Amino acid sequence: MSVGIRHDDLRRRNRAMVISAVRRAGQPSRTEIAATTGLSHSTISAISADLIQEGILTESKASEPTALKRGRPQIGLALNPEAAAVLTVVLSLNFLSVAVIDYAGQVIAEEQRRLDTLVMPRDELIGECLAIVRRRLQDPDLDVGSVARIAMGIQGITDSHARAMLWSPITPLTDIPFADILEREFGIPATMENDCNMMAVALRWRDPERYRDNFIAILLSHGIGMGLVLKGELFTGTHSSGGEFGHMIHRPGGALCRCGRRGCVEAYAGNYAIWRSAMEISEDAAPTDVGDADMRALAAKARQTDGPEREAYRRAGEALGFGLGSLFALIDPAPVAMVGVSAAAFDLIEPALREAIAQTAGGQHSNSISFDTEPNELPLIREGCAMRALTFVDQEIFAPGVQARSSAGKIVA
């Protein structure tokens, strides 16, 4: 079961804590770090001396316009951008993008490509991913050896260990162990992350005030996805990436969902469902792909006239509201971020959503539940992947445990 704390773990954990304090705070002084971590000044001094000597941190003398104060000025500590680099791969519908990011979090190279993900055979899809990564790694401007981690994000379900894509709406293929494939090809540790989870991670870094310990990121796109942070931790399923909010049951035996089942929230609130409803096509009709431009036109029409388009958004709001109500019954209410193309139509969705949620036990005080919108999910996913990879480097490479230390470079299976 839970394991004892060894004597060496102590330093390792406190190192990790100092690094993470610097990553969060930007340019904290040693004194500030001591205050936030609760460790003594002497300990922080010793650890940061080590980290600077190892090239992980740097002293940034040129601190911001220092508020004129008496006493020895604080010396800001910053992440050394050259300490390492990470690579992010984001695979979404018909689109593949890669970025190389330095240790301080700045993008230093990127590349994007259009693909027909829906029809590509397995080998080709994997091949395209490997090829784009290889091109970036072979960039002469880049010191290849410094790429310490790859984080790949994909729309769809991944396993709970972040190793494989289990199922995805962007391809009929299933069970592709992308993390293992990337590690085998490039010898760099990799993970396979769920898109909505990465959105949640990114939101937390973007706005820690609002998105701190408990919040929900919901992707309103072709499908409905969710990333959930509870008590400061990303919530995942026990076997899969979990949080399949879109496939909670809204109406037993109801509209046909893309997953082949009936009555899921997504079957009322996914792009295809809103489209189907607005066009007054049967609820039993097979889901079709709807482009972002078409969805924006639909929203415009719904705003203009009170017809089936507006009703379609109303029904989507109702499904989302009852779904959120059920979710809130389980976890208590939390702030929500709506992301994706239909988040731009949240004005059409919100009234019915609030009305529905007010009818649920989880929606008590539904007026106090706050929603935020962000129409563009891709930057969020990439940012999330970047932070995921960087914090891995922080913890597993620059503050390694006993196992990792004895077998540097070996990929953990």
Added chain:
Amino acid sequence: MSVGIRHDDLRRRNRAMVISAVRRAGQPSRTEIAATTGLSHSTISAISADLIQEGILTESKASEPTALKRGRPQIGLALNPEAAAVLTVVLSLNFLSVAVIDYAGQVIAEEQRRLDTLVMPRDELIGECLAIVRRRLQDPDLDVGSVARIAMGIQGITDSHARAMLWSPITPLTDIPFADILEREFGIPATMENDCNMMAVALRWRDPERYRDNFIAILLSHGIGMGLVLKGELFTGTHSSGGEFGHMIHRPGGALCRCGRRGCVEAYAGNYAIWRSAMEISEDAAPTDVGDADMRALAAKARQTDGPEREAYRRAGEALGFGLGSLFALIDPAPVAMVGVSAAAFDLIEPALREAIAQTAGGQHSNSISFDTEPNELPLIREGCAMRALTFVDQEIFAPGVQARSSAGKIVA
């Protein structure tokens, strides 16, 4: 944010680990503890010498019929029953029970009382609880000073810090801070726990093989409650005890629930809902109390003839199945324990439940989801409270952190 590890914390944590290893394993030898905790023999030897000297552990020479082996025989370590005692209070519909339990987990005294919880005024209800505790504490056979912790369990919603009852079906009263009340009255640290959470805790101690890291305990009684363990941790809401499975929405705008809303799972699967449906009373009718004997008679009738009684159980199964399907979409499937009087009628519920769950995304491989039943919830709740209180003593009193050490006896607010 997260705080650094001090040097003194190390010993504290490892002490706690040794104690918990003994509590889990029964009579482990030092060598076994070293193996399970991963600490060295010398460390375990030093820590256990301390604990024995302080009267927390004892060496149990008279170990079980030792498998004849060469070498120095292992000396079993056991919890010293006299090291401390805890007190459990369980308040349920019309029933109040108290037990005193020694440090090794044996019940050493108990008392039970019938009350009219539904109609008692606030002062009287609190007064009865205090009186029954006081009687047990004043028992001359009991060394009062040794009672180190009180855990109170109640049917209903508690806050996430386990301090107060927020709402309960057994009384119209709300927001009673029982933990504070007990602490003020007796000067003993106390917590206020949710019944279903305690059921889950108890199941884990009873059968750690089956109920280890991920499982669900569902109370099928007047209302529907849930205790959820995910990744080895009890899952609670962010503000409340959470996990209000019974108030997930089964059918928007559907049958009237005891909570005043419509379409909750409970409005189809709670005792009153099954009764209402079997008697062919309107779904809009106000919930009524149904005795356990009546429910058993109803189940018998349903088994005998295919009438409205059987249909009522079928509809309960359907609601539970779709509810579990939605839950499993969020957390992935896990073993389920059905507890309470209607668990005895699970044979009537199961077919429709499995049929419904198979129609949900979370219910993939629904045949592999296993159900267990336990008709009697009260012993489980008491056991859970006992283990809760005992592990608190293990961790907070016998392996105290810096704060607790410097202010012994002070109640943490």
Added chain:
DNA sequence: ACTATTTTTTTGAGGCTCGAAAAAAAGCCT
């Protein structure tokens, strides 16, 4: 009685954090 085997304790070394004191690096004041 002696040896082999296994468990437990003892001992010394090394490492970590902490508090106190010293050193460093400014601004402030006369």
Added chain:
DNA sequence: AGGCTTTTTTTCGAGCCTCAAAAAAATAGT
């Protein structure tokens, strides 16, 4: 300018903790 104050950072010794190795203890087999 020079001394003083204030604040940050570093240094140093003390006290713990864990670990590995060696020693001691306890028993079965021969």
